[in-house]
Each structure stands twice: as C-alpha cells, then as structure tokens.
Amino acid sequence: MEHLAFLSDDQIVFFHREGYLSLPRLTTDTDVASLRRSYDRIFAGQAGRDVGDQFDLAGTDEEGKAAALPQILHPAKYAPEMNTSILLKNCTMLARQLLGPEAVCEIAHAINKPPDGGAETPWHQDAAYWNPELRYTAISIWVPLQEATEENGCMEFVPGSQTLDILRHRSINDDPRIHGLELHPDEMGQTRRAVTCPLPAGGATFHGPYMLHHTGPNRSSGPRRALILNAGIPPVQRETPLRFPWMEQKVTAREERIRSARSKGLDPGGTPTGEVR
Numbered sequence: 001m002e003h004l005a006f007l008s009d010d011q012i013v014f015f016h017r018e019g020y021l022s023l024p025r026l027t028t029d030t031d032v033a034s035l036r037r038s039y040d041r042i043f044a045g046q047a048g049r050d051v052g053d054q055f056d057l058a059g060t061d062e063e064g065k066a067a068a069l070p071q072i073l074h075p076a077k078y079a080p081e082m083n084t085s086i087l088l089k090n091c092t093m094l095a096r097q098l099l100g101p102e103a104v105c106e107i108a109h110a111i112n113k114p115p116d117g118g119a120e121t122p123w124h125q126d127a128a129y130w131n132p133e134l135r136y137t138a139i140s141i142w143v144p145l146q147e148a149t150e151e152n153g154c155m156e157f158v159p160g161s162q163t164l165d166i167l168r169h170r171s172i173n174d175d176p177r178i179h180g181l182e183l184h185p186d187e188m189g190q191t192r193r194a195v196t197c198p199l200p201a202g203g204a205t206f207h208g209p210y211m212l213h214h215t216g217p218n219r220s221s222g223p224r225r226a227l228i229l230n231a232g233i234p235p236v237q238r239e240t241p242l243r244f245p246w247m248e249q250k251v252t253a254r255e256e257r258i259r260s261a262r263s264k265g266l267d268p269g270g271t272p273t274g275e276v277r
Contacts, residue, residue: 021205026143042075057111062253066114070112072109076106087202088105099232106231115222123191124214125183126210133237139206143228146201148203151220155205157205157212157213
C-alpha cells in the first residue's frame with residue numbers, strides 16, 4: 001500500500017458530525033517499522049532537549065529525573081527520513097479531503113508513554129495550548145507505532161464536543177511547573193459520554209482542535225509510542241480574543257532551556273501544535 005484509498009462519503013460525514021474518525025490502517029508494516037526505528041533512536045538520545053523540543057509533558061522535567069510522559073516536538077527535524085514516509089503522504093491526502101486542497105500536513109510531535117505506569121494524558125482540548133487570539137481549522141492525526149489498547153493508553157473522545165469553544169483548563173495537578181494541561185475539575189462533567197478507540201499499529205485517529213480527548217496510563221510492559229501529525233489551513237482572528245491564564249501562569253524547565261538556547265544563538269524549541277495523548 002503506497003497510497004491509501006480516499007475516505008468514503010460516510011466517513012467524511014461521520015468526522016464532521018461526531019468530531020473524530022478512527023481508521024485501522026494508514027500505512028504499511030514496513031513503513032511502521034522504519035518510523036519506529038527512527039522514533040526509538042531520537043527518544044533514546046533525548047533529541048532536542050537542549051533547545052526545548054524534548055521535555056516531560058506530565059512531570060516537572062528536572063534533569064536526571066525519569067520523565068512521566070516524554071515528548072519530542074518536530075521529530076522529523078531530528079529524523080528527517082520521517083518526511084519521506086508513506087504515512088505522511090497518506091495523511092496529507094486524507095487531510096485535504098477533510099479540510100480542502102490547501103491543507104498542509106506535518107509530523108508535529110511524538111509522545112512515548114513509558115511501560116509499567118507511563119502517565120495518562122488528561123482530558124483536554126488541543127487549542128487550549130494555542131494562540132487565544134485565533135480560531136483554528138485543523139486536524140490532529142494520532143498514529144500508534146504498536147498496537148494501542150485500553151491497557152497501554154489508546155485515544156478516547158467525547159463525540160460531538162468539537163462544537164465547543166475552549167473550556168477552562170489548568171496545568172496538570174494545578175502545578176505551573178508542568179507543561180501539560182488538564183480540563184479543570186469543574187468542567188469534567190463534559191466527558192461523560194466518552195468512547196475509546198483501540199487501534200493496530202499504523203492505524204490512526206483524526207480529531208479537531210476543540211475535541212475533548214484523553215489517553216489513559218500505560219499499564220503494559222512495553223512502551224506506547226504515538227506519532228502525531230497535524231494538518232490545517234491558516235487560522236483566522238477571533239472577533240473577541242480569549243485569554244488562557246493556564247498558559248500565562250506557566251514556569252517550566254522547558255522554558256528555561258529555550259531561553260538559554262536563545263542566549264547562545266541556538267534554534268529554540270517550537271510551539272507545540274497539538275498536545276495529545
């Protein structure tokens with residue numbers, strides 16, 4: 001399979017009505033194996049840590065402390081062979097079906113839940129991390145590089161929640177030293193109708209930036225590797241800008257590394273374009 005067949009009309013209708021889509025296969029076993037080798041190599045070397053691209057999404061990210069939920073932004077910057085993958089070609093084609101021919105797709109970030117207790121990714125909306133002055137038309141494409149199950153942390157969604165605007169969030173555990181966000185406890189009633197989406201390796205889920213989603217902890221004996229692609233068209237200015245106090249209050253070790261990199265003339269870490277999973 002070098003190219004995936006187009007989405008059916010029913011799949012497109014389902015995505016726009018329910019806010020998510022689950023597909024069992026987006027690429028070949030050979031492509032998955034190649035991506036997994038690249039993925040494991042850059043995580044083993046903590047690629048991009050000195051410029052803020054590698055950090056602990058769910059912990060305080062101190063040096064020498066095991067990460068609860070390690071993440072690498074822009075992984076193809078450190079493994080450029082990812083940009084020639086069948087996966088990226090197929091995701092680009094499907095994203096253009098959903099968003100239009102001008103949609104641009106990229107490999108945005110990677111999250112590696114460690115075995116035997118890798119942290120959950122709490123309920124959140126991706127756009128709660130983004131610019132509060134803009135409204136986004138985008139899709140996150142979440143791809144497991146091994147089977148994704150309820151045991152190791154597959155995706156969960158609240159169907160229909162893509163119609164919400166940004167709900168109240170806070171830093172995980174209400175700790176501004178932690179980069180990751182969680183839905184504020186007062187908003188958790190919004191998550192009661194969740195559905196789970198287990199997947200084989202090389203499958204994918206699609207969701208938009210306002211969709212409520214979550215992945216549980218990794219209770220399995222192996223790592224749960226997820227590669228996340230983002231696709232979108234240019235955002236538009238909101239008529240009434242929002243404020244995200246949960247982002248304004250953050251004081252993270254990652255930000256310190258970015259400042260240090262800039263002071264040394266290095267390329268600093270980028271802004272996450274979708275904190276999932």
